[in-house]
Amino acid sequence: MRSALVVGTGLIGTSIALALARRGIEVYLSDTDEAAARTAASLGAGHNGRPTQPVDVAILAVPPARIGRILAEAQREDWARVYTDVASVKALVHGSAEEAGADLSRFIGGHPLAGRERSGPLAARADLFEGRPWVLTPGPTTSRDALNQALELVSLCGAVPVVMDTEEHDHAVALISHAPHLVAALMAARLENAREESVRISGTGIRDLTRIAGGAPELWEDILSANAPAIAEVLAAYAADLNEAVEALRAVAGSDADAAKRGATDLAELLRRGNAGHARIPGKHGAASASYTAVPVLISDRPGELARLFATAGSVGVNIEDVRIDHSPGREAGLVELLVDPAVADRLSADLAASGWRVQS
Incomplete structure (x- = not known):
């Protein structure tokens, strides 16, 4: 590949352009929002404007509902040899492209599973x-x-x-991305009118659960609408489990001892299923999910403190597999949990304490 055209200079499109430009590819940028295209170009993502000759690949980084029409237009005007897209739904894209009369032999659907809560070209990263x-x-x-x-x-x-089939892809992303986003949004919505005292004591649990709810509503409205049948199917299964959990909790809180016992058993089964499902999520480098031990360290909220903590861990030969940070409400301090191999957790705790860090037991 020597040249590429990126149509749509939002987060994903600009990130692709930056990655390609970094590898020496001649990149051209096109967007109906001229300011976004100029911004992307100023970041080093490529040339603002379409090329005068067909490029090797055109990447359509536009909303799913527009891809079929733009693809057919691009092929009529011979923008590129081949075309791909980056939409998070595929059946709709393939269907609309066929309806628009596009040459599907020169098109392949694509979906990079990466993103950020922020949108627009200024949020783009070449390493995304x-x-x-x-x-x-x-x-x-x-x-x-x-x-x-x-x-x-x-x-x-x-x-x-x-490589996946279009229908298989859409059912998969409904399960692992689209429905979870809606669930996160529903949970976060409970906080909108919550008492200030309740929100103030929020910790890492609710923050992790609702993180993706910060995505742009207009973008997610398009995504959810485009994959509505598959998402509805997943949410219906969620709803059944939620109803079961509600009934179990009410039984546990009731006066019928037998019903309370059954409710406790149902809750335990739901939690067991949750553990089993969580264990199936791929871990580091795509390997099976691993179990790590958390080494909690209290640090002050000052520049360089986190880097100094990591450096101390590295100096004693311990690899940090993951990290969680919980900021203390009302204090310029935070609790950092270093997730490490259980075999080295005790040694890391001792070495950090010896180096002056406040390790919590």
Whole structure:
């Protein structure tokens, strides 16, 4: 690949352009929002404007409902040899492209599973896709050239290619992305009118659970609408489990001893299923999920403190697998949990304490 056109200079489109430009690819940028395209160009993502000759690949980073029409138009005007998109739904895109009369042999669906809560070109990062899955959904007529160009695009962005069927992809993202976003939004919505005293004592649990609810509503409205049937199916299963949990909790709180016992058993089963499902989420480097031990350290909220803590852990030969931070309400301090291999947790605690860190037992 020598040249590419990125149509749509939001977070994903600009991040792709930055990644390609960093690898020496001649990148062109196009957007109906001229200010966004100029901003992306100023960041070093490429040239603002369409090329005068067809590029190797055109990446359509626009809302799903617009892709079919833009693809057909782009092919009529010969923008590129092959085309791909980055929408988080695929059946709608393939269907609309076919209806618009696009040449599907020169198109392959794509979906990089990476993002941020922020949107727009200023939130873009060249390393956004490093190590992340990037789903490709070739159709029955997709050419080998289109597939190879898409695979090269994924590689240049540092992502990991995953080939899936369009329907399989849409059901998968409904389960692991779209429905969870709605659930997070519903949970966060409970906080909108909550008492200040309740919100003030929020910790890492509610923060982690609702983090993705901070996404742009207008973007997510498009995504949820485009994959509505698959998401509704997942949420219906959620609703059944929620109803079961409600009935179990009411039984536990009731005066009927037998019903309370059954309710406790039902709650235990729901929690067991949650443990089993959580264990299936891939861990580090895509390997099986691992169990780590948390080493809690109290640190002050001053520049360089976190880096100094990591440096101390590194100096004693301990690899930090993950980290959680909980800020203390009303104090310029926070609790940092270093997640490490259980075999080294005690040694790390002792070495940190010896170095003057306040390790909590």
